[in-house]
Amino acid sequence: MTNNKENINSAEVKKELLKQYPPKVARKRDKQIVLIKSKNEKTEEIQANVRTIPGIITQRGCCYAGCKGVVLGPTRDIVNLTHGPIGCGFYSWLTRRNQTMPDGPDDENYMTYCFSTDMQEEEIIFGGEKKLKKAIEEIHELLNPKAIGIFSTCPVGLIGDDVHAVAREMSEKTGINIFGFSCEGYKGVSQSSGHHIANNQLFKHIVGLDDTVKGSSKYRINLLGEYNIGGDAFELDRIFKALDIDLVSTFSGNSSYDQFANSHTADLNLVMCHRSINYLADMMKIKFGIPWFKINFIGAEATAKSLRKIGKYFGDADFRKKIEDFIKKEMEEVEKVRVEMEAKCRGRLAMIFVGGSRAHHYQELFKELGMETVGAGYEFAHRDDYEGRRVLPNIQADADSRNIEELTIEKDPGRYNPRITDEKMKMLESEGLTFSEYEGMMQEMTNGSWAIDDISQYETEKMIELYKPAVFCAGIKEKYIVQKMGIPMKQLHSYDYGGPYAGFNGAINFYREIDRMINTEIWKHIEAPWKKRPELHAKYVFAS
Amino acid sequence: MLLRHTPKEIKERTAITINPAKTCQPIGAMYASLGIHGCLPHSHGSQGCCAYHRSTLTRHYKEPVMAATSSFTEGASVFGGQANLVQAINNIFTVYNPDIIAVHTTCLSETIGDDIPQIVAKAMTDGKIPDGKYVIHANTPSYAGSHVTGFGSMVKAMVDYFSENTAGKREVYNLIPGYVEPSDMEEVKRLANEMKIDSIMFPDTSGILNGPQTGRFEMFPEGGVSINDLKLTGDSAATIALGKLSSEPAARALDTKCKVPYKLLDIPIGFLATDRLIMAMQDLAGTTVPYSIELERGRMMDMITDMQQYLHGKRVALSADPDQLIPLVEFLISIGMDPVHIVTGTPGKKTEKRLRELTSGMKSEANIKVGANADLFLLHQWIKNDPVDLLIGNTYLKYIARDEDISMVRFGFPILDRVGHSYFPTVGYRGGMRLIEMILNALLDAKDRKSPDESFELVM
DSSP states (O other): OOOGGGGOOHHHHHHHHHTTSOHHHHHHHHHTEEEOOOTTSOOOOOOOSOOOOTTSOBSOOOHHIIIIIIISTTBSSEEEEEESSHHHHHHTSSTTOBOOOOSSTTSOOOTTOOEEOOOOHHHHHHOSHHHHHHHHHHHHHHHOOSEEEEEEOHHHHHHTOOHHHHHHHHHHHHOSEEEEEOOOTTSSSSHHHHHHHHHHHHHHHTTTSOOOOOOSOSEEEEEEEEOOBTTHHHHHHHHHHHTTEEEEEEEETTBOHHHHHHGGGOSEEEESSHHHHHHHHHHHHHHHOOOEEEOOOBSHHHHHHHHHHHHHHHOOHHHHHHHHHHHHHHHHHHHHHHHHHHHHHTTOEEEEEOTTTHHHHHHHHHHHTTOEEEEEEOSSOOHHHHHOGGGGGGOOOOHHHHTSOOOOOOOOTTTOOOSSOHHHHHHHHHTTOOSSOOOOSGGGSOTTOEEETTOBHHHHHHHHHHHOOSEEEEOHHHHHHHHHTTOOEEESSSGGGOOOOBHHHHHHHHHHHHHHHHHOGGGGGSSOGGGGSOSSOOOOOOOO | OTTTTOOSSOOOOSSOEESBSOOOHHHHHHHHHTTBTTEEEEEESOHHHHHHHHHHHHHHHOSOOOOEEOOOOHHHHHHOSHHHHHHHHHHHHHHTOOSEEEEEEOHHHHHHTOOHHHHHHHHHHTTOSOTTOEEEEEOOOTTSSOHHHHHHHHHHHHHHHHOOOOSSOEEEEEEEOOSOOHHHHHHHHHHHHHTTOOEEESSOOTTTSSOOOOSOOOSSOSOSBOHHHHHHGGGEEEEEEESHHHHHHHHHHHHHHHOOOEEEEOOOOSHHHHHHHHHHHHHHHOOOOOHHHHHHHHHHHHHHHHHHHHHTTOEEEEEOOHHHHHHHHHHHHHTTOEEEEEEEOSOOHHHHHHHHHHHTTSSSOOEEEESTTOBHHHHHHHHHHSOOSEEEEOGGGHHHHHHHTOEEEEOSSOOOSOOOTTTSOSSHHHHHHHHHHHHHHHHHHHHHHHSOGGGOOSOO
16 A cells, blocks of 8 residues: 655655746646645645647547537537538547437437538538538438537638528528527637537527426436536436426437526526536526535435435435435445455545546545545646636636637626525525635645646656556546556546446445555556576486 | 438439548548657647547547647638747747647648648748658548548548658568558558568558557557658569549559559458459569468358358448449459448549449449438438448447447448557458458348347357
């Protein structure tokens, strides 16, 4: 049970991380690597959501990936049509593991399909709008879906195809709700810009189309920023059903178009992945008066805490008791497994460099296993995800951010309805239930650990060499680099094709998974046994 | 049903591609670049391209796939990517210290018209390329060709940049393996060895994308063709190029540039294509075929004759890349199977022509579509109209296999859900035996699963 953290001089760590870089690169990376200080010292600001440095091997993807892949990827009954050369559609075809469950065998589910205009040189030269229109006609004729989203790839913006005009025209012609996304790969600095664009278009084109109040429960919520990787949403569904909570919509794990259209009738928005979906939460608050707060269903304790927040918001004693009883019952099984696994994992180190919220959320699970996260960082988050939304007023918008449309939202004259009074909100806040707030990752990290934004391949190697963590969490591109170093690597985008890890059952799965990964026999056998022998040794001589 | 919206009735499509049977050029270029020792591939475009290619190659190989990107932003897209690429070159040599950077373009940098040689010259003038280090490039716009032609372009770039006439001709033969697995490259090298032929294989991803677990990460592992060997390709006596799309551009360039004649062959999938490779080696090098190779061939024949009854007349639907598809179709026919539905998204009239020739002797005309709108959606529709016993193709076919309850053999790119392809070849006689084993296992497992109790067989 080695724990290298105690023996390491933090001042040396940063030097080591930066020493190979050209001076300009080192200066920039310096601001994106921050040592977490103790509670009574001030931790420095972190620089985030800035350009990736060309040539420095990064985890990041593009705007299209954030829009088509992350936010719209899990939608099953919208035909997601990639307008561009074949690659972008191909690579984002089923690779994110968003699970979905249509109501019946005849209900729409296009998630297994990849739709592309397969743009050719001719369209690059003469424009691709004609082919796009024809493609939409063919989809209409073949499948007649209720909605089509058009996703722009890099060349679309450059050659000036107007996907929004095509969407309007074809919408009128076919009667299908068609909308475009200007999510060309070069927009912004990472997937993050794509999230924002996706939020805007979903809000403009779908949210609020259906005012019917559905369901019978008093507790009607939306879950925002949950993408049903590995069945997380199914576990959360189980929990909500047990507590008689109506899930009006999820953005966008296991979602449907009709849920989005109806989502403004919910009375509370729960924000899971703050980075990818906070725009929608804010816009729904302004236009429809739906309050939001941050929750986290990764980790058993975090799940319990999040459920209690919902209980507090809706207020009545019976509901809160029901939640407490449920938590108590669920925690019995969780604790049994946790105690057993903690005994085998306690004191080991973890690192998490991934996404825009998972690097924060998964620290909860490691904590429950008695493991410390000694380094963590996001691939595409902003400063507020690290330091909390209180820093929002101090973030200077740069050229890359200003290119992403910021919608101006006003109160809906007929449908604005503040779900709770200002007094009630103040009262709840005084009891510790804060609205429209996210505290960020850094304040939950321990003294002497590191927050590193957009960690590079080089820094990844150095961090592993220095701390020798028991487990490292990132994405598929990092998976085998880390494992070649002899360190078990857990993918936290795809969950290594396992999961769910959300909720109570998810926590149990994760405890067992981490135990398997760090305690499995095979790591002890990597080196061939003869390598452990001295170079020269006597050989047997058989007597004849 | 997973593909519940695919109708049996086929309507002609000209604009929408659904479930493609190809991907874009840059990923092929990235894969080819990884076959040079000490090379870091570099994607000149948005960082999403690089992320997608690395992710897909990583899922396919379960190995580190190292590559860098110019990380275009909107500014670079408007003003050109020169500053990004020059900076990238400097950073890459300073931080990662490869021997060579192989730049490929993307739809973005091609649309704005970035001139890579001019940018590299600027980097050189600015002193960003250390002595003895190289930057090469290939133009691989995503809106033309496919991953296969992207591979071919990067292999050609290796010739354009490195091949030279130095010390006069040598009794060495260039082997251009085509867009195949590292295991296949290893197997072709082994066959050349057996034939006592000195060879230079390029590119060569064996050792790089099927490396060992040692507890140490090597950014530039053992393996890959060396730059010195690439230079020497100009002195070789001849080139054997396997696969028209992925290997001929380089072979032709080498002929033009250094007067190295070439012999274009199919990728040696199946015994007929392998026979042609062995005889070509025999002709070129004047060597005799050793008993070891006769033994391999004989074993393959033995396996086929032993199990022919289970192969004969079985109907196959397949999707693969043209250079594989052609010998694979020939192979299936040679063992008595009927490849009835065939698609490949990679465009090429000659591919279609050869496929039609190969299948012309079959009982009924095969469904063949090549290029635009030749996709897995159409393949599935054909299967619905005219069912098959076996599917051969990449992992995406498993959705059809499950919906239609058809046995499947994973072959080609990408294979995202099984291992083996990077370690065990499907080329040569040994590789052919592996293919037959996979085909038989798939067919016989289905037979075992589906046969009624009374006719469930112990011995097959």
